[in-house]
Amino acid sequence: MSQTLVVETRSLTKVYRDFWGRKKKTALNALDLTIHKGEIFGLLGPNGSGKTTTIKLLLGLLFPTAGDAFVFGEPAAKVEKNERIGYLPEESYLYRFLNAEETLDFYGRLFDMPATVRRERAAKLIDMVGLSADKKRILKEYSKGMRQRIGLAQALINDPELVILDEPTSGLDPLGTRWMKDLILDLRKQGKTVLMCSHRLDDVQDVCDRIAILYNGDLQELGAVSKLVEDQNRIQVRATSVRESPELRADLEEVFRKHGGTLEAVGHPTTTLEELFLKIVEESKARPGRRYLPPADGAVRNSVLPS
Amino acid sequence: MTSPALFGILQLDRGEPYGFTQMPGLVQAWLQDAGGFAAVGLVLYLLYARSVPTDKSQSEKMRVPVSSFMLMTGLMAAVCYLGVFALMFLGRGAAPELPPPPPGSVVVVPPPVLHWELQPMLLMVGGIFAILSIGEPFARDLLKLRSRRIWALTKLGYKEAVRSRLLWLGLIILPFFLFRNVWMAQVRPSDEFRILVTASSVFITLLVLSTAALLAAFSIPNDIKNQTIHTVVTKPVERFEIVAGRFFGYTALMTAALAALTLFTLLVLNTANVDAKATAESATARVPVRGKLEFRSKKADFEGTNVGREFEYRKYIAGDPASPQRGVWQFVTVPAALGKADREAVVCEFTFDVFKLTKGEENKGVFCTFRAVTHACPQVPPKDNSGEWEWANKEKYKEYKADLEALRKAGRNPEGAAPGSDGWKAANELAERYGYYEIRNREANDHAVEFVHLPAGLFRNAEQGTPPDVTDIEGKKRPGPRVSVAVKCESRGQLLGMAEPDLYLLEGNQPFSVNFVKGMVGLWCRLCIVVGLAVVCSTYQSGVLSLLVTGLIFMTGFATDHLADLALNRNIGGGPFESISRLVKAETPTAPSSETAGGKALQFMDKGWAWVVRRIQNMIPDVESLNWTPFVSEGFNVNIEYLLVNLLMTAGYLIPWFILGYYLMKSREVAN
Numbered sequence: 001m002s003q004t005l006v007v008e009t010r011s012l013t014k015v016y017r018d019f020w021g022r023k024k025k026t027a028l029n030a031l032d033l034t035i036h037k038g039e040i041f042g043l044l045g046p047n048g049s050g051k052t053t054t055i056k057l058l059l060g061l062l063f064p065t066a067g068d069a070f071v072f073g074e075p076a077a078k079v080e081k082n083e084r085i086g087y088l089p090e091e092s093y094l095y096r097f098l099n100a101e102e103t104l105d106f107y108g109r110l111f112d113m114p115a116t117v118r119r120e121r122a123a124k125l126i127d128m129v130g131l132s133a134d135k136k137r138i139l140k141e142y143s144k145g146m147r148q149r150i151g152l153a154q155a156l157i158n159d160p161e162l163v164i165l166d167e168p169t170s171g172l173d174p175l176g177t178r179w180m181k182d183l184i185l186d187l188r189k190q191g192k193t194v195l196m197c198s199h200r201l202d203d204v205q206d207v208c209d210r211i212a213i214l215y216n217g218d219l220q221e222l223g224a225v226s227k228l229v230e231d232q233n234r235i236q237v238r239a240t241s242v243r244e245s246p247e248l249r250a251d252l253e254e255v256f257r258k259h260g261g262t263l264e265a266v267g268h269p270t271t272t273l274e275e276l277f278l279k280i281v282e283e284s285k286a287r288p289g290r291r292y293l294p295p296a297d298g299a300v301r302n303s304v305l306p307s
Numbered sequence: 308m309t310s311p312a313l314f315g316i317l318q319l320d321r322g323e324p325y326g327f328t329q330m331p332g333l334v335q336a337w338l339q340d341a342g343g344f345a346a347v348g349l350v351l352y353l354l355y356a357r358s359v360p361t362d363k364s365q366s367e368k369m370r371v372p373v374s375s376f377m378l379m380t381g382l383m384a385a386v387c388y389l390g391v392f393a394l395m396f397l398g399r400g401a402a403p404e405l406p407p408p409p410p411g412s413v414v415v416v417p418p419p420v421l422h423w424e425l426q427p428m429l430l431m432v433g434g435i436f437a438i439l440s441i442g443e444p445f446a447r448d449l450l451k452l453r454s455r456r457i458w459a460l461t462k463l464g465y466k467e468a469v470r471s472r473l474l475w476l477g478l479i480i481l482p483f484f485l486f487r488n489v490w491m492a493q494v495r496p497s498d499e500f501r502i503l504v505t506a507s508s509v510f511i512t513l514l515v516l517s518t519a520a521l522l523a524a525f526s527i528p529n530d531i532k533n534q535t536i537h538t539v540v541t542k543p544v545e546r547f548e549i550v551a552g553r554f555f556g557y558t559a560l561m562t563a564a565l566a567a568l569t570l571f572t573l574l575v576l577n578t579a580n581v582d583a584k585a586t587a588e589s590a591t592a593r594v595p596v597r598g599k600l601e602f603r604s605k606k607a608d609f610e611g612t613n614v615g616r617e618f619e620y621r622k623y624i625a626g627d628p629a630s631p632q633r634g635v636w637q638f639v640t641v642p643a644a645l646g647k648a649d650r651e652a653v654v655c656e657f658t659f660d661v662f663k664l665t666k667g668e669e670n671k672g673v674f675c676t677f678r679a680v681t682h683a684c685p686q687v688p689p690k691d692n693s694g695e696w697e698w699a700n701k702e703k704y705k706e707y708k709a710d711l712e713a714l715r716k717a718g719r720n721p722e723g724a725a726p727g728s729d730g731w732k733a734a735n736e737l738a739e740r741y742g743y744y745e746i747r748n749r750e751a752n753d754h755a756v757e758f759v760h761l762p763a764g765l766f767r768n769a770e771q772g773t774p775p776d777v778t779d780i781e782g783k784k785r786p787g788p789r790v791s792v793a794v795k796c797e798s799r800g801q802l803l804g805m806a807e808p809d810l811y812l813l814e815g816n817q818p819f820s821v822n823f824v825k826g827m828v829g830l831w832c833r834l835c836i837v838v839g840l841a842v843v844c845s846t847y848q849s850g851v852l853s854l855l856v857t858g859l860i861f862m863t864g865f866a867t868d869h870l871a872d873l874a875l876n877r878n879i880g881g882g883p884f885e886s887i888s889r890l891v892k893a894e895t896p897t898a899p900s901s902e903t904a905g906g907k908a909l910q911f912m913d914k915g916w917a918w919v920v921r922r923i924q925n926m927i928p929d930v931e932s933l934n935w936t937p938f939v940s941e942g943f944n945v946n947i948e949y950l951l952v953n954l955l956m957t958a959g960y961l962i963p964w965f966i967l968g969y970y971l972m973k974s975r976e977v978a979n
Contacts, residue, residue: 016979059541060366061978068364077366079451079543087541093534095463097470109459110542138470154538 006162006193007035007058011067014053014217027053029217030067035195035210037161040188042208042225043197049214051197052090055166058195059087071162083111086160088151090167096140100131100150103139104157111158118157125153144171152183163187165196169203175281181207205229235261238269322418323597323807324932324949325956332419333956335431340925341963342434345441346388349381352441352970370973372444380440387433391426400425445969451545460539460552465560468522476518477564483510484575500576500585504823504940507572512830512936515568516837519561520857523841525850526553536977546972550842550965557838562831569827573820592822592944595656595811596645598636598792605631605688614662614802621660621804626673626796629694633795634805637788639774642814646766651735652726653761654813655679655792660804661753672752673798679761681742681790682774696793698743707741722747726760739764748797761812766790817944826939828950832957836928837861839961843968847975864930874921882913928960 014028028050035041043051056062058069060076069076072084094103101122108118126135129149139147148171155163168184169177184207187194198204204211205225213221221228242248244266253263325333356371394400402422422428468474484507527549530536539549576590602611602622609632611622624632645653661673678696680686685699698704714721714733721737724730738744744765751757774787792810796803840860844853863870876882880889880896888909889896900906933953935945 056978061537061540062976063370064364064366066364068366070365075364075366075369077369079545082541082543085541087538089534089537091534093537095467095535097467098463102466106459106463107538107542109455110539110544112453112455112543151538158542 004037005034006037006072007195008070009033012057012064012069013066014057014062015065026217031219033212035193037193038188038191039209040184040194040207042204042211043214044204044211045214046199050217051214052166055164055197084161086155086158086163088155088165088168090170094139094147094151094154097138099138100126100135103150104153107154107157121157125156129153145173145176148172162193165194167198168196169200325418325952326948329418331421335421336419337959338431338434342437344963345437346384349437349441374443377440377443380436384433384436384440387429387436390429391433394426402427442966445966448545448547452548456544456548457552457555460549461556461559464526464553464556468560473518473522474564477514477568479514480568480571498585499581500589501940503576503579503581505936508936511568511572515561515565515830515834519557519834519837520841520854523557523838524845524853524857527845528850531977540977547969550846550968550972553842554838558835561834565827565831565834569824573823589942590819591942592817592819593942594814594817594944596638596642596814597808597811598638600807601635601637603633603635612802621806623662623802623804624796626798626801626803628797629692630795631689631694633793635791635793636810638790639786639788641766641769641789644814645812646763646770650763651731653763653766654758655761656756656758656813657810658754658756659751659809662802662804664802665800667801672750673796673801673803674748675751676795676797677746677749677759678793679744679765679790681765681769682787683742683768683772707743710737735762735764738762739767742768822939822944825945825950826935829933829935829953832933832953833930835957836960839964843964846968846971860927861930864928867927867929867931870920870924870927874917874924876913876917881910882916884909884912
């Protein structure tokens with residue numbers, strides 16, 4: 001991974017004050033952060049931890065109380081830096097009286113893009129987010145998921161080098177979530193840097209290279225996801241073509257005892273609910289008319305997964 | 308020769324509208340006023356720049372820049388203002404102060420004049436430096452603006468308004484015209500057209516301005532509330548582009564609406580079943596040539612008689628065959644069209660106020676003599692008690708008399724001849740030769756528009772040579788008039804009242820429709836002011852507050868005369884502090900002011916209050932000067948020159964507001 005800095009914050013602090021200038025809340029406290037080119041960086045934390053505040057400070061939507069933020073080496077207050085940024089807000093805050101084509105044309109104009117480039121790029125993005133059939137409908141008539149898709153299209157209209165996504169999977173169904181995660185991974189393949197914030201841990205774990213965990217405005221943890229989730233005190237063994245039995249368990253206990261360890265569990269691995277859902281949808285597409293059949297003996301039977 | 312209706316009585320109680328001759332004065336006044344606000348803004352900005360970024364981060368330095376140019380020009384402005392204060396303290400270099408009008412009289416704000424004295428010049432230079440200083444970041448950011456982005460934001464505002472269906476409000480105009488017979492039931496047939504024009508203009512004004520204010524005041528606050536602004540400001544968009552985009556968007560939209568309403572109204576006016584005479588009288592656009600009115604008598608300082616009317620718009624001359632008093636309209640420049648070779652006559656229209664001291668004859672006016680002379684035929688006051696002004700060149704007068712007599716004998720009497728007759732041709736010949744024409748004993752009725760014909764030959768004579776300079780009462784030299792029209796009242800015991808706009812030469816007539824559209828240019832300027840104010844206010848306030856503030860500022864513009872009264876601190880009973888004291892002491896407002904130390908302190912505080920009102924006055928748009936409805940409805944041409952000055956004044960008013968909007972928008976955390 002290249003070590004070119006894309007985002008850097010130095011003791012970035014934001015204090016919200018009331019009308020009289022009295023301190024209401026420290027939303028972010030002396031945040032030091034660096035994000036490198038080509039990585040997917042996740043900001044994690046519960047509600048009110050300072051994730052969105054960090055993003056808004058980087059985008060110039062808020063002004064820092066202290067410290068500084070740099071994007072592409074430029075201060076966050078510099079408008080020109082936005083030429084290289086794409087931003088998808090948490091809710092897709094778009095003009096609801098415009099249709100998809102008009103929306104992308106409007107944002108394209110804000111990037112001072114010539115008409116031909118705008119039209120070409122808008123058509124490509126509408127196709128990419130799967131809204132070709134609905135491109136003439138005004139956004140007021142769109143579902144939340146559709147708005148999130150067109151929101152992503154507007155974030156990519158300028159082919160940005162840094163894509164900032166605030167809760168990108170919010171409002172999306174599992175299929176949409178998968179699509180979004182694939183797209184984020186695809187953006188990395190294209191060499192783009194992605195900064196996303198979410199409180200859906202599985203999403204972050206699936207796509208992020210590095211994460212920062214914020215709590216109450218303070219940075220609590222920072223590092224590569226793979227390293228952070230790794231449990232150094234345990235090891236995992238997987239095997240196929242072998243049946244679970246007391247004998248197997250006894251043999252394994254013996255092996256581990258020999259190496260000074262203790263066997264904790266032997267069983268079948270479980271898939272994620274997301275994987276299960278995707279599999280069912282794929283099969284439904286492949287086999288139209290497929291239905292769930294309750295087992296005749298009353299026992300719980302999985303009719304979907306191959307035995 | 309008397310028209311029955313009161314058409315054409317254009318009362319210019321605020322004086323002649325501003326033209327190019329007032330531009331230097333207007334520019335100087337603008338630089339002084341806008342410069343004063345810029346200086347205050349600069350002080351506040353520098354204080355903000357010092358206090359806000361606690362650790363001087365690069366972002367904050369970029370957001371609140373303080374350049375050396377800014378500091379240097381700010382310093383120069385400070386030096387200039389200190390100079391002004393020093394001169395004020397020393398009592399030197401002040402502009403000549405106009406004598407305050409007596410309490411109770413109409414406040415006429417004098418037209419701005421360029422002052423070369425040290426104080427006003429230094430104030431102007433200080434203003435220039437202050438504007439340069441506070442305007443430097445604004446000007447620098449203006450270079451970053453991109454037309455494509457502004458156009459995108461303009462189109463956005465346009466589409467939003469169109470799709471919100473607010474423009475359907477424009478259909479309210481239909482009931483206005485559909486129920487015309489109801490609300491015009493009491494109107495005299497002769498007034499129908501004028502009333503229709505006035506009412507429709509007022510209606511369009513209300514409709515357009517209220518819709519524009521509603522749209523513009525809620526635009527940015529709604530963007531912030533719905534957070535749609537987040538996806539805009541995170542693009543390479545300068546904050547001011549949002550302000551400019553909204554301004555242009557709503558102005559364009561409302562301009563289209565105004566154009567549609569104007570065309571529709573014109574269609575209705577042209578096809579409406581209105582009294583034919585009223586249409587003939589008012590559905591035109593007369594092009595008047597106005598002169599400067601001076602009152603003359605044997606006494607050099609005669610300024611007309613005040614008859615004690617509360618409204619001192621007109622001054623009076625005494626009526627008597629032996630009266631030397633005259634109202635003289637002097638025309639320094641005369642359009643060449645009046646003296647064209649093929650022209651026979653020039654119409655001179657007039658409207659006088661008759662103040663009767665005796666009952667006189669029932670339903671009869673007074674009798675007047677009109678004497679029109681050119682610079683080639685100067686007149687001198689009578690030496691005897693005849694009341695007749697005399698030719699300065701006696702020999703020439705003898706020649707004239709001889710020629711006149713010869714023409715009479717030849718059966719071509721020019722006296723009392725009407726255009727088209729042989730006598731009128733003779734009148735033209737005489738007037739062209741001598742620069743003299745007189746109409747005796749023409750009846751003038753109270754407040755009626757009447758006219759006399761002047762031979763075009765008089766104006767051909769006026770074009771010859773250069774008039775000598777004249778010296779006014781104050782001893783100043785100025786160009787002499789080419790043509791003068793002196794009016795004398797012959798009716799004994801009556802007084803004839805006149806104001807400058809009451810007599811004019813008619814150069815020609817323009818089409819009414821074109822004039823109606825020109826009148827709408829004034830409304831368009833008002834529209835720009837409303838949209839500009841509302842958009843700027845909405846950069847930092849909620850929609851409701853923006854609407855209220857815009858409405859308050861704009862509506863105060865209709866009371867600029869009253870504000871001028873307050874600013875001059877010449878209310879009966881003193882200013883607010885003295886008034887409170889009078890209330891507590893139960894003193895009448897007309898009682899003399901207290902000369903005690905306490906009384907003087909109150910008067911001093913009132914002077915301070917008047918100073919504050921003067922500053923507020925500078926923030927208020929002069930919306931009355933943008934109102935051309937009286938011109939259009941009375942059938943007077945709206946001069947293009949006036950409209951150009953209107954446009955410049957509108958731009959001058961909006962520029963400081965836009966600079967304020969720039970700073971407000973830039974300092975706003977849109978996500979907070």
